[in-house]
Amino acid sequence: MALGFGTAFFLLFSATQVARGAAADNSDLDNYFGNIPRTLVTMLSMMTGNFDQNLFWQAQAPWLAVLLFVVYVLLMVVVLFNLLIAIMGDSFSKVRQAKHHQRAPASLSSVSLPLSSCSEPDAPCDRW
Secondary structure (H helix, E strand, O other): OHHHHHHHHHHHHHHHHHHHOOOOOOHHHHHHHOOHHHHHHHHHHHHHOOOOHHHHHHOOOHHHHHHHHHHHHHHHHHHHHHHHHHHHHHHHHHHHHHHHHHHHHHHHHHHHHHHHHOOOOOOOOOOO
């Protein structure tokens, strides 16, 4: 997903650089979106909120840059929350399974002790 959005941002901002030509000062755009690896690092910093939003307004189609950014952030929030829920569910099932394994021998020993104290046929059983 990040690769797809990264490619879209790269194409959008590289088209901006081509349209403005080499004479324009595009050093910020080149630093953030100059090639695919830089674009992917920029996408990672977008997820954390460490990003200069004024670069969107330098794009050839600023509305498209803002739309891509909003859709990217919303989808990444959903993906990250799903990842968090999966991790929490896995941890919960591991804890529940470990608790079940610890409780099983204790419950068997507590069941066997009262039966052994009431096993004599003529002796009164206090527990019943």
